[in-house]
Amino acid sequence: xxxxxxxxxxxxxxxxxxxxxxxxxxxxxxxxxxxxxxxxxxxxxxxxxxxxxxxxxxxxxxxxxxxxxxxxxxxxxxxxxxxxxxxxxxxxxxxxxxxxxxxxxx
Amino acid sequence: xxxxxxxxxxxxxxxxxxxxxxxxxxxxxxxxxxxxxxxxxxxxxxxxxxxxxxxxxxxxxxxxxxxxxxxxxxxxxxxxxxxxxxxxxxxxxxxxxxxxxxxxxxxxxxxxxxxxx
Numbered sequence: 001x002x003x004x005x006x007x008x009x010x011x012x013x014x015x016x017x018x019x020x021x022x023x024x025x026x027x028x029x030x031x032x033x034x035x036x037x038x039x040x041x042x043x044x045x046x047x048x049x050x051x052x053x054x055x056x057x058x059x060x061x062x063x064x065x066x067x068x069x070x071x072x073x074x075x076x077x078x079x080x081x082x083x084x085x086x087x088x089x090x091x092x093x094x095x096x097x098x099x100x101x102x103x104x105x106x
Numbered sequence: 107x108x109x110x111x112x113x114x115x116x117x118x119x120x121x122x123x124x125x126x127x128x129x130x131x132x133x134x135x136x137x138x139x140x141x142x143x144x145x146x147x148x149x150x151x152x153x154x155x156x157x158x159x160x161x162x163x164x165x166x167x168x169x170x171x172x173x174x175x176x177x178x179x180x181x182x183x184x185x186x187x188x189x190x191x192x193x194x195x196x197x198x199x200x201x202x203x204x205x206x207x208x209x210x211x212x213x214x215x216x217x218x219x220x221x222x223x
Binding site: 001 | 208
């Protein structure tokens with residue numbers, strides 16, 4: 001079974017900082033990797049699919065990269081409204097999620 | 107706009123049953139795979155089931171296989187999850203999601219299922 005390892009589990013950064021989250025798959029998953037944003041009490045939101053494609057309407061400060069086993073999600077300039085938990089998810093039959101990264105403002 | 111709205115959650119005893127529903131609007135329901143994803147309190151997300159456009163293909167996570175049944179009614183633009191033999195560990199927020207294995211692009215706000223004696 002494919003395992004997804006996401007890190008860090010939490011981070012604290014200042015407004016305007018660049019934030020980076022990584023997700024590692026236990027085997028090659030090509031570019032089959034999505035990123036979601038989840039704010040408490042609000043429906044989770046798809047931000048990036050197929051590793052690097054920005055979902056329509058998502059601000060360009062969000063980006064994703066990687067292929068194979070190693071993937072990166074970035075927020076170029078953290079905004080107060082970006083406070084949330086972010087999840088990677090392997091697309092395909094296992095559809096496993098990473099453990100999540102809680103992003104807070106310092 | 108695209109909307110999916112879950113209903114049917116509640117408190118149920120271990121071994122009991124519950125049926126979740128999801129009402130879809132704002133898109134051609136029959137054009138999309140649909141899924142159920144859950145999140146236990148304080149834990150991460152788990153994709154538990156998806157169903158194809160026509161309903162002839164279904165996937166279940168091992169954790170729910172044999173106990174949960176996904177179905178859909180394209181005439182009513184509705185998705186369902188029949189949950190039987192419920193266990194404490196099934197306690198979670200259950201989300202209806204547009205999409206199948208590839209990605210879930212619209213999520214509902216969720217319905218809470220609590221399994222407790």
